[in-house]
Amino acid sequence: MSGTVLELQGLRVLDAHGEPLVHGLDLNLRRGETLGFVGESGSGKSLTLRAILDILPDGLTREGRVTRSPRTAMIFQEPSLALNPTMRIGAFVARSWQLHHPGDSAAQSRTRALALLEQVGIARAAERMAAWPHELSGGMRQRVMIAATLATEPELLLCDEPTTALDVLVQAQILALLRGLVAERGLALVFVSHDLAVVSELCERILVLRDGEEVERGVLAEVLAAPRQEYTRELLTANLARRMTEPAGGRG
Template sequence: MSTDDLTPTAVLSVEDLTLLRDDGVTLVEDLSFELSAGATLGIVGESGSGKSLTLRSVMRILPECVERRGAIRCEARTAMIFQEPATALNPTMRVGDLVARTWRRHHPGCSAKEARAAAADLFERVGIDDAVRRLRAWPHELSGGMRQRVMIAAALATDPDVLLCDEPTTALDVRVQAQILQLLRDLVAERGMAMVFVSHDLAVVASVCSQIMVMRNGRLVEAGPLDHVLAAPEAQYTRDLLAANLARRLADREGVLR
């Protein structure tokens, strides 16, 4: 399929994506998918399967040692939430300044005062208490869950049509993880954004996505509607992932009950 024949409702098209390291190792091979407005796609697989690199390809922030082949078409405004906000946030910049500057960059003509008010509003929308005061906080003064909310606020400051999430809840405890996942569900419903959510956890993906892609060693193993893939997985690797997720969650539950 040519990118000129892109489905009219698609906001993101990835065709025959191949990523090669400069030593000749193939990191992602012949990956293709489309995403329409309001659609939610989960990409799952073990570490090293190429999930995060796929998102970085869309954002065009691949490491210099990685060559990209294939076609990516994304005319919509796109933002990305990174896995670890402690390293994604600038430790020398107050979190309110980060969001306000992002807002001004994507809203030409906005004054500093207006951007500050917009940042406070975004903090409130992502569930940050005492938003005006929190604008002056440094990243190290906030909890992991709060830093992740700041990252979401910064992403939303761009008014994205496509939101890319690179394991944004991996480092969070179960309670905060549930809050962030609910926030993402609400944002997709309210804004009609398309979302790609990368994770190694099938249960997390199942809570926020309607479509799924399973990757292993840089290749697509299985894809389709989430309910169908989880109910009747065709690939043995997908079945193994399901079993591993269930075993881990049962072990976590037993640990909590002890």
């Protein structure tokens, strides 16, 4: 069990009628391990992450065993929903720091917040501490969210499509940032995306989901080179087709 930051045993998510939406997932993740969850829309990726954190939508219930590090954090697709629109970004990150380091003074927390904003690549961070979330671009807001997340010193990071709303260039920058942080801090990562190319930027292993059920899992390079399941092959083809037909600017 040593080094394990996440263990799922028969994780199921049931709807209000007791129908399973996630059908029983087993998983063991250790520090430094990176796992991508891929699958089409509605395959149960987000519900699985929410079940891990115990933040399922009303009416849904979880069964099975979840053992996770108390230092688990999550980054969502849309940073605007997670940031507080009425707090300047410096105060937001400082508060996140102070909540997790109650012994630190307000001044110490602000110093830490500034260092974190610099670490996630916010230029002129000292000045930008006073900015409101709406004054920043989507990519910048996601960087602020990552800084606030790092303030909690997680050892397990759950990401739910954190770059889907961003244009391809910014997406690449955020992925590079996450890759660096994961390597530097030895974080364990579960990264959800419908985009295999994005997952392959960050994850060593993948788990393919369909309709709440596991299709296959393995080392990403091996699965991509030789998918064992027809569904994984279809997903690969669909991903390739989308990449080739998408305008160069990408989504968003």
